[in-house]
């Protein structure tokens with residue numbers, strides 16, 4: 680018997696970053712929106728824990744116990760007294776190291792899949808707490824939809840979404856390391872007063888109304904200057920998408936994937952086409968929001 684779980688990628692429509700904390704993380708006001716690009720995680724009983732991965736970026740995914748999917752299976756097994764003997768197969772469509780929470784998606788997916796396979800009876804709250812131990816983005820991958828993340832981004836409040844948002848994502852030729860981008864944020868902010876991160880009421884309302892123009896006017900990412908500092912060519916990608924009519928152009932999370940909000944599906948297709956021929960990125964994908972969280976298929 681196998682269990683397969685489908686898990687979405689995310690884009691951050693607000694990423695407000697506070698000063699570095701002594702414990703090594705930054706306080707955030709992080710508005711997540713799940714987008715319809717998915718990984719599928721399948722778990723099957725086996726003699727020992729094993730991870731395999733297929734997809735265009737599969738060669739960049741670790742197959743040892745550093746893989747977030749393996750760590751999720753180990754964490755649940757340890758808490759609940761199960762043997763973590765499963766084969767975890769990841770069908771990967773979310774770009775790796777792209778700032779779209781691909782690894783986090785696999786962690787949440789494996790957790791839900793193992794929980795279903797082993798019938799542990801763990802509550803939603805327990806699953807969310809394991810997710811938070813695995814990484815700041817992992818709880819949102821389980822929940823999906825839209826949510827405000829505070830603390831490290833792991834404390835979630837679900838937000839209403841009143842319509843469909845159309846996105847285009849431009850993938851870069853190389854990844855960016857999330858810790859390196861946060862370090863660059865600290866370096867750029869040295870000697871300045873960094874305000875407490877506060878959720879944008881405009882963004883919360885724009886999501887609730889399904890209003891793409893209002894969302895575009897307020898979308899923001901405090902990590903964008905740091906990502907651009909480490910990867911200056913991303914400015915050309917952002918400019919190409921804007922020139923093609925995107926309502927907003929923003930680095931997704933810690934980057935280097937760039938996200939473009941379009942007015943409708945037709946406009947998204949035009950932006951995607953322009954980005955494809957711009958020579959400023961490696962791959963282009965269109966997807967819409969919101970998307971459901973981790974779901975057993």
Ligand SMILES: C[C@](O)(CO)[C@H](O)COP(=O)(O)OP(=O)(O)OC[C@H]1O[C@@H](n2ccc(N)nc2=O)[C@H](O)[C@@H]1O
Nearest residue numbers: 703704705707814815816817831832857858861932933
């Ligand atoms: C950039 C975002 O993707 C936005 O959603 C997240 O904040 C990052 O989430 P993530 O990849 O799940 O990150 P984690 O695995 O929890 O942390 C990786 C590293 O990112 C940095 N980090 C992460 C979250 C946070 N609030 N402050 C940080 O400084 C730390 O250096 C940490 O060691």
Ligand SMILES: Nc1ncnc2c1ncn2[C@@H]1O[C@H](COP(=O)(O)OP(=O)(O)OP(=O)(O)O)[C@@H](O)[C@H]1O
Nearest residue numbers: 746747775776777778779780781782783785816857
């Ligand atoms: N299941 C996994 N899929 C992809 N990468 C993984 C996975 N597990 C661990 N990793 C490691 O995590 C690193 C970051 O990968 P990931 O795709 O999660 O980045 P990201 O999308 O930028 O993350 P985030 O948006 O949450 O900051 C990879 O370079 C890889 O070494």
